Each structure stands twice: as structure tokens, then as C-alpha cells.
Amino acid sequence: MLYNHITELIGNTPLLRIDPAVHQLPNVEIYAKLETYNPFGSLKDRVAWGMLQDEIEQIVEKQQTIIEFSSGNTGKALAVLASLYRINYETITNRIKVPEVHDLLRLMGASIEVLPGMSECPDPNDPNDPLTYLEQKIHADPSHYFHTDQYRNVKNYQTHYEHTGREIFEDLGAVDYFFGALGTAGSTRGVSTFLKEQFADLQTVGIVAEKGDFIPGLRNIDEMSEVGIFEKTLYQDILPVDAQDALSGMLTLISQAGVLGGPSSGAVYYAMVQYLKQQCLEWAEPKKVVFIVCDRVEWYLSYIQxxxxxxxxxxxxEGSFWKLKATDFQHAPSIAPEHIERFLREEDPLIVDTRGSLAYKIGHLPNSLNIPDDKLADILTFGVPFPHERTILFVCPKGDISKKFAFFLQRKGYKAYSLEGGIIQWRKDHQQLLRSPA
Structure with missing residues (x-):
């Protein structure tokens, strides 16, 4: 089959029926929409091209730089497209947690600017948020940039409405259940809207990461409220998944179905099967279920390792930090903001700020030290570097990740706590933050 341009390969991806012997659910037919077949390897190829297709000639003519807030698949796809059209691409991010993604963006010629962020997801109402910084940067030189704006651009979900959803319907007809990962929410909004127009009884289920856990491509439920195109009313249920369960689902897809999806695809598959186990027992007739395989496993080998x-x-x-499940630390000990002054005075704790180094430099609690969470997790896997006789207070942006560290050390006999609400709540309470010297 002959093509004249790589963008002609975007879309029209296969729909694979998963052998019932894999999921072992009665009265269920599960189909995987294999977005890994897009030319740059992910679902976001559709979105990147959808946001650029009608604008690319003008962008090239003006020699503008494409700019986006992305640390993942959207950034990769935009970087390739920018390179194809001999224009520049710049990504703004608050942290790229997967080394392979950073390396690929560099390989593709992208300019990467890393900023501190209050969460993994942009908050347009936060003046210190990376998205606000990005908009200020564009405002300073508007003719220089073209902002694709994936979190608020209606073309994000319209692309999936016009193409992904239509493809599923043309291949399968009416669909009873649709499951999708929630990041920007573009795919689930677009696909479910189209399918529901064809079959009003469609049930849409979104999958998010557990609070305090990290699954590439997924947000937690609190962060979803910060995404401009997310419409909660579209979903009959939203299910949280932790990293260990996501990897279990991913390994099932790889070893039993031959589907080389990444952790986000594994999260959707795992949550979907668990959700349907009880539902399917009540069905008299088989139901058709579709989920999206977002991207390939190869990008995430260091994450999996x-x-x-x-x-x-x-x-x-033994007792590896990375093996913790979200259910383990939900009730980890925390110090509420109204008790923090007394706690600091009486306990004189060792304060460990687990944010990135740049965020720490801009503002941190007095007398705190900085160990970014990914580095601290690696350290704790092989031993605890803190004196056993000291009380320890962990600090993160919102108080979710710090709970994990507090639970882990408490289990080892330490007096360890998490700052409830994190730096965000500390700042809201007008507490003092110190800035490191330049």
C-alpha cells in the first residue's frame, strides 16, 4: 500500500477482539483500539495533526515556533511534525518523569524548558503554574509562537469525534461500554460523544491514577478538574488505578494478547476487567466493550524496571518503596495546617521537601532540605538515610506523594508524617516560604 506523506498514516487503526480466554468474562466481547499503529506510536498523533492540519501552511509561512505544555506523547508527535515542516517546536513542562521521553524529544530537535509546577496538570487559575507562564511567554512575542493548547483546544476532542469514534462505529456498530484513560480527556470525550449519538445507552468509564501515584499519561481525579475540556457528566464512572495494577494489566496484554501497550493501556485494561467482573454476571446477552491502547511499552522501560x-x-x-500500592498509604499520618506550628515547635522535625529542585528554590519551608521524590524513592528502596531518633515531615505539592513516604518510614519504625495539603495549602494559609539564593 503506497502513501505519499507520513500524515496519511494517521488514523484508521485496527480494532482487535481480545480472546475471551484472556479476560475470562462471560457475556463480554472486548475490543482494543490499537492506537499504537499510528506512525509516531500513539493516540496523540491524531490530536497533534488535528490541531495543526488547518494551520500548518500559515505557521510555515510565518516561520512560527509551535509551543505546547507537554511531557509526553503530544510533545513527541508535535516535535516530529515540526521537524517535517522545517519549523521549531518548544515544549514547556513542569517535569518529565520518564527519561526515554526526554531523550526522544531531544533526538527530534525539540527545545525543552522545564519549570516548577504545583501539580502534574496545569491549573489556569494559578499564577505560578507552567501554563500561565507559557501564556505570558506567548503574550510577550505573539507573532513568534503558535500555541496548540491541547488542554483547551476543541480540536483535541473533535478529532476523536470525527475519526476515532466513527472508525469504532463503522467496524463494530453499537457499543455498550467504552473505557478510556483520562489525561487531557480529549479521546474519551470525542469517542464517547460520537458513539452515544449512535447508541444512547452507551456507558463511558474513565480511568485515572490513584492520588500519590504516577502512571504516565494519566492524571488523578483532583487534577482532572483543572483540564479545560474535561466534562465529568460524560462518565458513568471514573475509576482510580495504582501503578502496580496498571503494570499487571499491561503484562496481561503483552503476554496473553500480544498487545505491546504501555502502562496507561494496562491501567485501563486492569480497571475495565475488575469493573466488568460483577456487571457481566447480570447480563442475559453479550455486551460489546471497547478500550483504547494509547501507546507502546518501549517508551517506559525505565519506569517498569x-x-x-x-x-x-x-x-x-525486601519492602521496596516502588512496590507500595495506593491502598497501603491512604491513611498515612498527616499534620493538618492548623496544627503545624505546634508540631514544628514541639517535634523540631527534619523537613524533607520532595518537589523538583527548581520548585524548591523558588519557595520552600524554612529549614527544609530538598530530595526530589523520584530520587528519594530510589534511595529508600536500598535504605533509609535519616536518623531514627528524628521526627520527619515530608512535603510535596498537594500532600498526596508525601503520604507515601510517611507511610513507608512509619512502617519501618520511624516517626514520619506528611504535611496535609502540601505546599499549596501552606501558601494559601499565608505561611512563610523561603527562596534559595540564585
Whole structure:
């Protein structure tokens, strides 16, 4: 089959029926929409091209720089497209947690500017948020930039409405359940809107990451409220998944279905099967279920290696931090803002700020030290570097990740706590933040 341009390969991806022997659910037919077949490897190829297609000639003519807030697949696709059209691409991010993504963006010629962020998701109401910074940067030189604006651009979900949803319907007809990962929410909004117009009884279920856990491409439910195109009323249910369960789902897809999806696809598959186990027992007739395989596993080998070292024939330290499940630390000990002054005075704790180094430099609690969460997690996997006799207070942006560290150390016999509400709540209460010297 002959094509004249790489963008002609975007879309029209296969729909694969998953063998019932894999999911073992009665009265259920599960179909995987394999977005890994897009030319740059992910679902976001559609979105990137959808946001650029009608504008690209003008962007080239003006020699504008494409700019976006992205640390993942949208950024990769935009970087390739910018390179194809001999224009520049710049990504603004508050943190790229997967080394392979950073390396790929560099390889593709992208300019990467890393900023501190209060959460993994942009908050347009926060003057210190990376998205606000991006808009200020564009405002200073508007003719220089073309902002694709994936979190608020209606073309994000319209692309999936016009193409992804239509493709599923043309291949399968009416669909009973649709499951999708929630990041920008473009795919689930677009696909479910189209399918529901064809079959009013469609049930749409969104999948999010557990609070305090990290799954590439997924937000937690609090962060979804900050996404401009997210419409909560579209979903009959929204299910949280932790990283370990996401990897279990991913490994099932790889080993039993031959689908080389990444952690986000595994999260959707795992949550979907668990959700349908009870539902399907009540069905008299088979139901058709569709989920999206967002991207490929190869981008995430370092992420997987940290959390499942045994897969790489590496020794797994007993009580590894990376093996914690979200249910373990939901009730971790926290210090409420109204009690913090007394706690600091009486306990004189060692304060460990787990944010990125740039965010720490801009503003941190007095007398705190900075160990970014990914580095601290690696350290704790092999031993605790803190004196056993000291009380420890962990600090993060919202108080979710710090709970995980507090629980882990409490389990080892330490007096460890999390700052409830994190730096965001501390700032709201007008508490003092110190700035590091330049």
C-alpha cells in the first residue's frame, strides 16, 4: 500500500477482539483500539495533526515556533511534525518523569524548558503554574509562537469525534461500554460523544491514577478538574488505578494478547476487567466493550524496571518503596495546617521537601532540605538515610506523594508524617516560604 506523506498514516487503526480466554468474562466481547499503529506510536498523533492540519501552511509561512505544555506523547508527535515542516517546536513542562521521553524529544530537535509546577496538570487559575507562564511567554512575542493548547483546544476532542469514534462505529456498530484513560480527556470525550449519538445507552468509564501515584499519561481525579475540556457528566464512572495494577494489566496484554501497550493501556485494561467482573454476571446477552491502547511499552522501560525489577532479573529489595500500592498509604499520618506550628515547635522535625529542585528554590519551608521524590524513592528502596531518633515531615505539592513516604518510614519504625495539603495549602494559609539564593 503506497502513501505519499507520513500524515496519511494517521488514523484508521485496527480494532482487535481480545480472546475471551484472556479476560475470562462471560457475556463480554472486548475490543482494543490499537492506537499504537499510528506512525509516531500513539493516540496523540491524531490530536497533534488535528490541531495543526488547518494551520500548518500559515505557521510555515510565518516561520512560527509551535509551543505546547507537554511531557509526553503530544510533545513527541508535535516535535516530529515540526521537524517535517522545517519549523521549531518548544515544549514547556513542569517535569518529565520518564527519561526515554526526554531523550526522544531531544533526538527530534525539540527545545525543552522545564519549570516548577504545583501539580502534574496545569491549573489556569494559578499564577505560578507552567501554563500561565507559557501564556505570558506567548503574550510577550505573539507573532513568534503558535500555541496548540491541547488542554483547551476543541480540536483535541473533535478529532476523536470525527475519526476515532466513527472508525469504532463503522467496524463494530453499537457499543455498550467504552473505557478510556483520562489525561487531557480529549479521546474519551470525542469517542464517547460520537458513539452515544449512535447508541444512547452507551456507558463511558474513565480511568485515572490513584492520588500519590504516577502512571504516565494519566492524571488523578483532583487534577482532572483543572483540564479545560474535561466534562465529568460524560462518565458513568471514573475509576482510580495504582501503578502496580496498571503494570499487571499491561503484562496481561503483552503476554496473553500480544498487545505491546504501555502502562496507561494496562491501567485501563486492569480497571475495565475488575469493573466488568460483577456487571457481566447480570447480563442475559453479550455486551460489546471497547478500550483504547494509547501507546507502546518501549517508551517506559525505565519506569517498569523501577517498579518491577524482577522482570529484568534484578534482585528485589525486601519492602521496596516502588512496590507500595495506593491502598497501603491512604491513611498515612498527616499534620493538618492548623496544627503545624505546634508540631514544628514541639517535634523540631527534619523537613524533607520532595518537589523538583527548581520548585524548591523558588519557595520552600524554612529549614527544609530538598530530595526530589523520584530520587528519594530510589534511595529508600536500598535504605533509609535519616536518623531514627528524628521526627520527619515530608512535603510535596498537594500532600498526596508525601503520604507515601510517611507511610513507608512509619512502617519501618520511624516517626514520619506528611504535611496535609502540601505546599499549596501552606501558601494559601499565608505561611512563610523561603527562596534559595540564585
Amino acid at each position: 523501577k517498579r518491577r525489577p524482577e522482570l529484568f532479573e534484578q534482585k528485589v529489595p
